[in-house]
Amino acid sequence: MNFLHTEYNSEPDDSLEKSMSLVASAISDPSRVSILCALMDGRAWTATELSAVAGIASELPLVEAARAAADGGDLAAYISAQGGANVPRDEQTVSDSTHV
Template sequence: MVSTTGLAATAAAIGDPARAGMLAALMDGRALTAGELAGVAGIAPQTASAHLARLAEAGLIQQEKQGRHRYHRLASAEVAALLEGLMALAARPRPATGPREHGLRTARTCYDHMAGRLAVALADALVARGHLLLDTEGAALTEGGLAFLNDLGVRSAPSRRRFCRPCLDWSERRLHLGGAVGAALCARCVELGWVRPVAGSRALTITPAGELGFRSAFGVAMA
C-alpha cells in the first residue's frame, strides 16, 4: 500500500504551477530540453533545473542524454494516465473555451495514444461492435477486436506495459483506449495519414483521408 507520505510527496511535486506546466508540455510523448521546458513554464533555465530535479526525484520524469544535450520525458504511461485524470478533475465545471481548446477537445495525443472526441468515438464504436470490453475497471479486446485491428494494420509490439487499458478523457469525461493497443492505434492512424500532429501542440488534425477512413472503418463521422 502506498504510504500517505509518498502520496503527499508526489502531489507536492505536481502541485507547483511551473512543474505542472512542464508535465503538461510532456503529455504529447516528446522529450524536451530544460531550456524548452523553462520557456513553457515561463521561468529562468536555472530555476527549471531545480524543478526538473524535483520531478525526477518523485519518479514523474526521466532524463536521457544525447550528445551534449539532456532531454526530459514522462517516466511512463502510468504517469501520463495520472496527469490525464487530474486534468479531468481540474476541468470541472467546463470553462468557456476558444478555438485552440476546441482543437484539443476534438483530437489530441494523451502521451502516446489518442484522446478527445475522436478517441472516445472510436472506443464507443469498438464497444458497439463487440470488439472491445471497456469500463472503469479495465479493458480487453475480444477475438473479433484483435482480428479487426489486425486487418487495419494495427500492430502492438510486445512490452511490459499493460496491453489494453481504459483512460479517462479529461475533456469528454468518458473513457478512451490507452495501453499498448491505444498507442499502436494512434501510430497507425498517423501512418495512414488519418491524423496529423499540430506543431507545438498536443492537438491532432483530422485530415480528409481520416474523415473517410474513420467513417469507413469505424462508422465514426467527425466532419
C-alpha cells in the first residue's frame, strides 16, 4: 500500500470552494447569524422564537428555510418548509412572482 501520493492531480477540485461559499452565504446576513447562534444550543426553536431572536418578521425564517432547501436541491426539506405536500398554493410559505 502506498499512502504517499506523489502524482499531481491536474483536475481542479472545487468541492472546498463550494463548501466555503455555502458557509459564507449562510452567515452573510446578521439575522442569519443570530438564528444560527440560537440554534447551536441544541433545542428546538419555533419560527416565531427565531424571528424574535433575530429581530425580523416572523415568516422570514420559514422563507429562508425554503430558500436554503431549494438552493441545496433538497426537495423533501423544501416541501416541508412550504408547509407540506398538500398545502394550497396561496398558503405556501414562498410563492413565485406570478402569485404575489
